[in-house]
Amino acid sequence: MKLSQLPLVLLLISNISSQHTEARPKVTIKPDQHVFRGERVTLRCDIYSWRYSWYKDGSDTVFSDKQEHAFSSVTESDAGKYSCSGSEREGSRTSHISEEVTLTVSDKATAVLGVSPQTWLNEGDPVTLICEVNSSSTGWTFSWFSLLLSGNSNHYNPLSDSSRGSGGHYSISSAALKHTGVYVCEGERGDPVYNTWFSNKQLIWVTGVSPPVSLIISPSRTQHFTSVSLSLSCEDQSNSRWTVRRYTDSWRWLEDCSSSSSLSGSQTGSTCTIRSTITEDTGVYWCESESGEKSHPVNITVHHGVILESPVHPVTEGESLTLRCLYQHSTSPNLRADFYKDESLIQSQTTGMIISNFSKSHKGFYSCKHPEKGESPKSWISVTASHSGSQISVLHTFTSVLTVSLYLLVTVVLIYKCCRMRAESVEEQ
Incomplete structure (x- = not known):
């Protein structure tokens, strides 16, 4: 070539x-x-x-x-x-x-709802609902709902103050009693719009400082044996009509004590009576008025065998707490047992445990265990500020304001006298 x-x-x-x-x-x-x-x-x-x-x-x-x-x-x-x-x-x-x-x-997408930092809150605590779609994070926007009871039916009620967005977060900066309830979320994307299934239900319960009504439980404890009678009453100083409402772990829906799903329950006035408890009665109970006001919620557990006797409402800071371990099938139900906080042993082989000066560091999940009879469920025990502490705080604030006011008054008087003396001096000249 x-x-x-x-x-x-x-x-x-x-x-x-x-x-x-x-x-x-x-x-x-x-x-x-x-x-x-x-x-x-x-x-x-x-x-x-x-x-x-x-x-x-x-x-x-x-x-x-x-x-x-x-x-x-x-x-x-x-x-x-x-x-x-x-x-x-x-x-x-x-x-x-x-x-x-x-x-x-x-298969059909399902939204997944989580709560941070926790589902049990004190009034004023922040909380965030987190909505996600498993194995997928692209292009989703989310809607938020609370579970609403109408008659005997549950409905998803859109949250009026929620905004749609791709972040998947709905935040409450300061929780109040009204926020006690059940929440779900839903995701959507695409054109035409594709919706996920509704998410799992998440219950949030809030303990307030001064609830408008108290839920009174008899026997007065959070854990109860099966096949016993249980009474729940709403007590307040007004003439408002209150209903005992609950959200059970087994059925995952809202219901009144008098609803058809509560086969062993009945309501007279503001008192609910469960004639013979079963494990399916385990859930969160509270009082609710027709206008939507709510009491402190109480987490009630129905269990056969060993239970922990613990208080119904949060312990006031500085007061003592007494815990006992009870056994259903014994003439002397009080057991010598081990007591646990957050799954760590805190006291062993005793018929009861007393915390004499309850504080914020003591709140947590408590349970008891007998080597032969078995272990109780866990109960969450929280703390509220003492009334005397609140009074001291108010008195301190009042004293501070009074001191500042007196100081300002004396200062004004002195300035006035000084100005007057100067004026008289000028006239004499």
Whole structure:
């Protein structure tokens, strides 16, 4: 071959190569590579001004020739590995086949609701509800609801002060008694809109400083044996009508004591009576008025065997707390047992435990355990500020204000006298 012919040969090789070695196209999937059955999904192949060919799972069969291929309602059978290639509309050049992109299709999406820092709160505490969609985080916005009881039915009531957003957080800066209740969330994305299932239910209960009504429980403890009578009453100083309401762990819905689902319960006035307790009566109970006012909630546990005798309401700071371990099947129910706080042993082999000066450091989950009879459920015991402490604080504030007022009064009087003396001095001159 003559050297003069070499550039021509290189040009021919370049032309042949250019017909088959264009840049590799890129596949994108909207709204995400992990989607859920029923969503609208779009595959897009990006090479400007070319024809397109779509392939699935390595097959050389073209199933679509559009730049965007949409599944109006994706199913599990659409899951797989997708790739595309392009060819020039007015020419003979073709591209490489793109890298494969995997489309995963799961069953109907479900939102998951969590609470931070905890579900049991004191009035004034901050709390945040966190809504997520398992295995997926792209493009979701969220709605928030509280569970509302109407008659014997539960309904999801949109929170009026919640705002939609992609963050998945709903925050309450200062919890109040009115925030006691059951909450759920829901996610959505896409166009047309695709909604998740409602999330799991999360109960938040708030202990207030001065509730408008108190829930009185007889016997006065949070844990109770099965097959016994239990009385719950709403007591206040007004003529308001109060109803005992509960959210049970077993059924996961709101109900009144007089509802048809409470087969052993009845309500007379503001008093609820459960004639024969069963483990399904375990749940959170509170008093609620027709206007939505609420009492301190009480977490009641019904258990057979060993239970912990603990107070119904939070312990006042500085007061003593007495705990006992009781056994259902004994003529002398008081057991010699071990006592635990937050699963750590704090006192062993005693018929009762006394904390003489209860403080914030003592709040937590308490339980007791007998080596043969078994272990009680856990009870959350919290603390409230002492009334005397509040009085001292008010007295201190009053004293401070009075001192400042007297100081200002004396200062004004002295200034007045000084000015008057100066005026008299000028007149004498």
